[in-house]
Amino acid sequence: QQQVKQSPQSLIVQKGGISIINCAYENTAFDYFPWYQQFPGKGPALLIAIRPDVSEKKEGRFTISFNKSAKQFSLHIMDSQPGDSATYFCAASRGGATNKLIFGTGTLLAVQP
Amino acid sequence: NAGVTQTPKFRVLKTGQSMTLLCAQDMNHEYMYWYRQDPGMGLRLIHYSVGEGTTAKGEVPDGYNVSRLKKQNFLLGLESAAPSQTSVYFCASSLALAGGSYEQYFGPGTRLTVT
Numbered sequence: 368q369q370q371v372k373q374s375p376q377s378l379i380v381q382k383g384g385i386s387i388i389n390c391a392y393e394n395t396a397f398d399y400f401p402w403y404q405q406f407p408g409k410g411p412a413l414l415i416a417i418r419p420d421v422s423e424k425k426e427g428r429f430t431i432s433f434n435k436s437a438k439q440f441s442l443h444i445m446d447s448q449p450g451d452s453a454t455y456f457c458a459a460s461r462g463g464a465t466n467k468l469i470f471g472t473g474t475l476l477a478v479q480p
Numbered sequence: 481n482a483g484v485t486q487t488p489k490f491r492v493l494k495t496g497q498s499m500t501l502l503c504a505q506d507m508n509h510e511y512m513y514w515y516r517q518d519p520g521m522g523l524r525l526i527h528y529s530v531g532e533g534t535t536a537k538g539e540v541p542d543g544y545n546v547s548r549l550k551k552q553n554f555l556l557g558l559e560s561a562a563p564s565q566t567s568v569y570f571c572a573s574s575l576a577l578a579g580g581s582y583e584q585y586f587g588p589g590t591r592l593t594v595t
Contacts, residue, residue, distance in 0.1 A: 373522075376520070399582075401583070403586075408588075408589075409588060409589070410484075410570050410572075410586030410587050410588050410589050411523070411570070411586050412586065413583045413584075413585075416583070456522060456523065464530060464576075465511070465528065465530055465536075466511050466574050466575075466576070466582055466584070467513075467525060467528060467538070468523075468525075468584060470522040470523040470524070471522055472520055472521060472522040473520075473522050
């Protein structure tokens with residue numbers, strides 16, 4: 368049972384363009400929604416995260432948009448650069464005593480120069 | 481600080497062999513996790529630990545065992561390796577704070593091939 372659905376599976380964007388990756392979740396108990404970035408041969412690293420009490424969070428060129436009623440959240444990368452080429456994973460957690468994350472299936476982003 | 485380290489980085493096993501993957505963290509984190517990453521499937525939780533001496537099953541625990549004898553180490557064991565266990569394995573750790581969820585820090589991964 369996949370609790371976090373991510374799309375698209377892959378994405379090609381021109382340098383300077385906007386990259387958009389979408390995720391949908393099922394469990395309304397989730398209270399933490401991070402995005403992880405993974406470069407080839409490396410472990411995932413936290414990029415940006417949001418909690419459901421806000422609808423948007425921005426850090427530099429990266430923005431999370433959160434729609435609680437639709438149970439969806441998305442990552443927007445503005446002015447995409449070749450160095451942003453990586454795999455991006457959305458995730459969700461319902462906190463509690465374990466801090467377990469449920470990950471989406473990942474999006475391979477390629478930013479062409 | 482080294483953060484989260486994993487050994488070995490690569491390993492090839494024959495079907496039926498056993499091995500142990502070691503994860504170590506120097507951030508004094510209470511929680512530790514083992515994931516496997518397969519193409520098109522994201523990261524799936526194998527086992528996790530909320531403290532020294534405690535372990536629990538995740539989403540895909542079959543065929544694996546774990547131990548957390550010291551707070552800084554989390555071991556993942558394969559008693560009888562199968563080709564279906566060919567994957568990249570990641571260890572992660574996080575703080576244990578009341579009231580919410582927090583960042584998990586990942587190691588660099590171990591690429592395991594079972595032939």
